[in-house]
Amino acid sequence: VTEPNVLQKSIESFMIPMEKVAHVQPDNALEHALLVLVKSGYTSIPVLDTSSKLQGLISKSEILDATLGIERIDPEQLADKKVKDVMTTNIASMNIKQPLERALSLSIQNPFICVEDDEHSFLGIITRSKLLAFISGYLHE
Amino acid sequence: VTEPNVLQKSIESFMIPMEKVAHVQPDNALEHALLVLVKSGYTSIPVLDTSSKLQGLISKSEILDATLGIERIDPEQLADKKVKDVMTTNIASMNIKQPLERALSLSIQNPFICVEDDEHSFLGIITRSKLLAFISGYLHE
Numbered sequence: 001v002t003e004p005n006v007l008q009k010s011i012e013s014f015m016i017p018m019e020k021v022a023h024v025q026p027d028n029a030l031e032h033a034l035l036v037l038v039k040s041g042y043t044s045i046p047v048l049d050t051s052s053k054l055q056g057l058i059s060k061s062e063i064l065d066a067t068l069g070i071e072r073i074d075p076e077q078l079a080d081k082k083v084k085d086v087m088t089t090n091i092a093s094m095n096i097k098q099p100l101e102r103a104l105s106l107s108i109q110n111p112f113i114c115v116e117d118d119e120h121s122f123l124g125i126i127t128r129s130k131l132l133a134f135i136s137g138y139l140h141e
Numbered sequence: 142v143t144e145p146n147v148l149q150k151s152i153e154s155f156m157i158p159m160e161k162v163a164h165v166q167p168d169n170a171l172e173h174a175l176l177v178l179v180k181s182g183y184t185s186i187p188v189l190d191t192s193s194k195l196q197g198l199i200s201k202s203e204i205l206d207a208t209l210g211i212e213r214i215d216p217e218q219l220a221d222k223k224v225k226d227v228m229t230t231n232i233a234s235m236n237i238k239q240p241l242e243r244a245l246s247l248s249i250q251n252p253f254i255c256v257e258d259d260e261h262s263f264l265g266i267i268t269r270s271k272l273l274a275f276i277s278g279y280l281h282e
């Protein structure tokens with residue numbers, strides 16, 4: 001039997017705060033987004049507007065799909081297209097007040113979950129690695 | 142208190158079998174690996190030799206890093222370089238007989254874990270999504 005309250009635990013201690021989250025803006029050129037992704041080493045990062053509202057997610061896969069010609073990456077497409085033309089708006093997000101149970105169920109299908117406040121301002125992300133580290137410790141008790 | 146035996150559970154029921162795992166070979170051109178990655182939609186896939194032994198992992202990030210010029214993807218590099226020149230040999234792997242506890246601790250740092258038999262033949266992979274789906278169900282009991 002599990003402690004009933006582990007699933008009700010607050011997610012605040014798991015969250016990577018916004019200032020540590022690599023992100024781009026909707027009007028950035030794809031080339032800029034690709035350089036941020038390559039430099040950070042991340043597969044996918046959030047797209048935030050100038051008032052810190054979540055607009056989408058952009059990944060190396062999406063940029064590759066949008067710019068891959070028959071066999072070559074087309075450099076003109078990288079310069080001409082914008083992040084907002086390619087980003088996905090299918091975003092896993094939750095409110096900072098929702099419990100661990102919600103983060104866990106969203107993490108099954110999503111490598112990371114965006115966290116927002118009541119006004120839908122972006123606060124940070126919760127990653128699978130942080131959840132798995134907590135669970136591994138919890139199951140050893 | 143956790144059921145003591147959940148961590149000792151067998152990993153067989155979590156494993157995606159080899160025939161369902163997208164993979165490439167060490168001597169494939171990078172261009173072929175990029176096309177397999179783009180078509181499958183996966184970020185990173187195993188590299189297996191002709192006798193099903195694990196040789197490495199290859200990802201879109203590594204291919205981008207190896208072929209990205211100052212601002213452009215260099216098409217000649219895609220055709221000239223081989224998978225074995227770029228793949229990582231830092232692979233998270235475990236034996237099919239090891240328990241869930243081992244998969245859980247490896248999954249903290251690795252999006253998927255390669256599973257091998259006693260002769261080190263590749264059998265399949267265990268993904269974070271499968272582990273998280275199991276854990277979410279288990280914690281609800």
Ligand SMILES: Nc1ncnc2c1ncn2[C@@H]1O[C@@H]2COP(=O)(O)O[C@H]3[C@@H](O)[C@H](n4cnc5c(N)ncnc54)O[C@@H]3COP(=O)(O)O[C@H]2[C@H]1O
Nearest residue numbers: 020021022041042043044045111112127128129249250251
């Ligand atoms: N610089 C680094 N240092 C240490 N480990 C690293 C790393 N980059 C990647 N990893 C490892 O690889 C996993 C997959 O990273 P990926 O970039 O595909 O997928 C990442 C990335 O898309 C996003 N992410 C993580 N941290 C981020 C950050 N600070 N800013 C923006 N996005 C982030 O969340 C996804 C899941 O992250 P998670 O930590 O669960 O899982 C990470 C982590 O275990």
Ligand SMILES: Nc1ncnc2c1ncn2[C@@H]1O[C@@H]2COP(=O)(O)O[C@H]3[C@@H](O)[C@H](n4cnc5c(N)ncnc54)O[C@@H]3COP(=O)(O)O[C@H]2[C@H]1O
Nearest residue numbers: 108109110161162163182183184185186252253268269270
């Ligand atoms: N075609 C698809 N259908 C449904 N969901 C999809 C999907 N492609 C990706 N996802 C979702 O995105 C997560 C990250 O995928 P990614 O390709 O970065 O990272 C993947 C990929 O690198 C590798 N992988 C998963 N299945 C694979 C397979 N059949 N063959 C080769 N590699 C695989 O294991 C990593 C972790 O997979 P995981 O399932 O935990 O986590 C997956 C899954 O939740």
